Amino acid sequence: MDVDALKKEVTTSQLWRSVMRHDLEDNPRTRVLKVMSNLFMHLHPVRIPRFGLYLKHTWCMGGITFFLFLVLTVTGTLLMFYYHPVKEAAYADIKYLEFDVPFGMLLRNMHRWAAHAMVISVWLHMYRVFMTGSYKPPREFNWVVGVLLLTLTMLLSFTGYLLTDDQLGFWAVTVGTNMARATPLLGHEGPFGDKLGMTPYNDIRFAMLGGSQVAGNALLRAYIWHCIALPLIVAVFISIHFWRVRKDGGISAPQ
């Protein structure tokens, strides 16, 4: 059988050519086409400054942050198959994941450690961008978007903390949301809160928790913020962030 002839037959077929827009010969033209004609690759420019490859320059922290976001999306989606965001079931579901679900413990571990790692990598990304002065014109607005993403990352992690419904998550979220009581004007213990008629049953903390205590409603709200609302918001801001990197002239470089 003539392999080359078969290969030619396949790669020139209508089906193949409708999917693959170009051949795979390694030459400068296909190197460009591989980036330009692929949805995922075209986030990149065709060429970058050489030092954009140096880890000592970029620390790769932005890329690692994005990759961890993808890991968290995948492991999080898998975890959602086994989890009910109700008081009666949540804690038992975690035990079920740990002891019964095949690779459930590994799945949960990966989700938790990737989440912690993402908080760290996003801080370090900010650190690098500051140290190379990469927020300077024309990239000011992208720094602002980055600060929003950093805040959203911590909120994502915070809303996930409660979902295990154990003592650790419950008290961490209790301590965290108790701060909201002290919000000026909008919290019942905050400055001038009582002047606006704030009580534990109508203030901003009540709105966050869906109650005056961290209980069933808070669990459901945390779940919806964690699994739907915040990831969608983050996805929108990541898109803006990446798009602006390109529009603002690619990786920052000395002029």
Added chain:
Amino acid sequence: MHQFWEIISKADNVPIVIMLVLVCFFTWLSFREALKYDRARAEGKTVKQAVYAEEAGFPERVAVWPHLVRQEFLVAIGVTIFLMLWSIALDAPLEELANPNVTPNPSKAPWYFLGLQELLVYFDPWIAGVMLPNVIVVGLMAIPYIDINPKGSGYYTLRERPLAISIFLFGFLFLWVLMVCIGTFARGPGWLWFWPWQHWDVHRVVAETNIDFSDKFFGVDSASPMGFWIGLAAVALWFPAVMFPPLLLPSFRRSEFFQRLGIVRYLVFASLLATMLATPVKMILRIFLHVKYIWVTEWFNV
């Protein structure tokens, strides 16, 4: 010491140890790169020559495919392996079922908010838990609009932007990373300070009497009307005391720095800086002089 080892090896605290190592490493790395650049510039090289010093003879731009794509792929594999090993070696913590009637001592927020929780020692919750986080986020967003020094864009340098880098490093390393570490490793039951070699004793009591600013320095009851005005004056004077002295110097007003910045930018910058500096000042007053509140009012305390 034995217990300290238990605390730092607690599964949820391992990331903080990793973060600490990474922050130290990257601080060293960026300083090394910056010093290298600054040295090259001092020798009379141009910006580009100093940045691209090691690349003489190479093309300045490279094709993304295969160079960058290959690197991204390798990093993704590396991160995946690292996460896998981490997840095999260490299990995510799961404590007992949530119980509102059993309060752990100490009760701690998630680790990345422990810097803010640590500030609760020095400030009331409306400042430490609400105002400061908002000022931090807004202040970070304001950086590109305040720091209008055109130098140092896209490369590491210390000499070309000493002010911006020292302020940022102070905020990031001391007021954020260090506070997170203190909140995690040094704060035990009752949020009392425990050295690494001390046992976290739940029955420990520390006799400490903190008194308000006006009592301490003027002998005036902080709850009295006079105490109110003294406190208000102290808080209200802090900001102009940080913001205005440079403006009184003609040499500062004529300086290139101020001319470029303009008065509005300068005032925004100086008020954010004054807020940032107020944090360590209040900490020092509390730790060394046992000052509780600067300003006591019937609605809030500062």
